[in-house]
């Protein structure tokens with residue numbers, strides 16, 4: 001087991017931090033940030049969550065979001081031949097997808113897009129997808145994979161990063177669903193700027209023991225996985241939001257967002273994270289200011 005201070009992972013982007021309280025009015029920005037949301041297959045209710053995230057993004061005057069879903073499971077090859085998302089037309093791609101492997105041609109376009117500086121935001125079960133697609137696994141870093149598949153990270157009670165090697169330590173999974181407290185671990189990052197260090201997220205499914213290549217994983221927020229009866233967690237501070245550099249691009253993964261009920265996506269904390277993650281992955285900056293109704297350590301805050 002290898003203990004490292006989280007700071008030792010290298011957070012070399014401090015020069016991009018905006019001053020607290022500063023937001024850029026839409027009128028002062030050249031154009032809206034174009035975001036593509038991809039659903040189409042998932043073991044979760046993507047038909048609810050994909051259009052909902054599109055709606056959330058378009059509610060902010062910062063974004064122009066559209067959806068381009070994959071063909072349905074077992075669609076004929078011709079349907080896949082016709083599916084050619086133009087990643088380069090967008091500043092950020094939001095993945096709400098957990099299904100069949102994409103065609104080689106689309107995988108290559110996607111990898112080239114990220115390598116060339118494109119932004120990606122991976123939501124909840126989208127980190128379950130694409131087992132064996134090495135570039136995808138590298139850019140996500142921690143995925144829903146078996147214990148032998150890769151290493152894992154958590155933060156100990158002192159906030160120190162602990163790395164578990166393949167085959168060691170806790171396996172991947174999730175406990176019950178409940179309201180959980182998010183803890184900001186990098187208060188200087190543009191995505192978390194100004195957030196209370198602890199804030200309460202609305203009932204959601206808390207993943208634990210995610211596995212992967214774990215190269216250059218920068219953890220932004222964790223949640224304590226409660227081992228109490230009925231909750232079934234690990235008793236560890238599990239990474240929930242992190243980012244990984246890939247070529248010139250940036251990939252932000254957010255494990256929140258199990259949709260059965262929409263409550264977890266109605267959480268103002270989730271919404272701010274979605275906005276800022278898209279902005280930051282695309283531009284390295286965040287202009288979305290923290291709303292007054294942001295959740296506190298004791299109270300969730302929902303906007304349908």
Ligand code: ZN
Nearest residue numbers: 125205258259
């Ligand atoms: Zn889930």
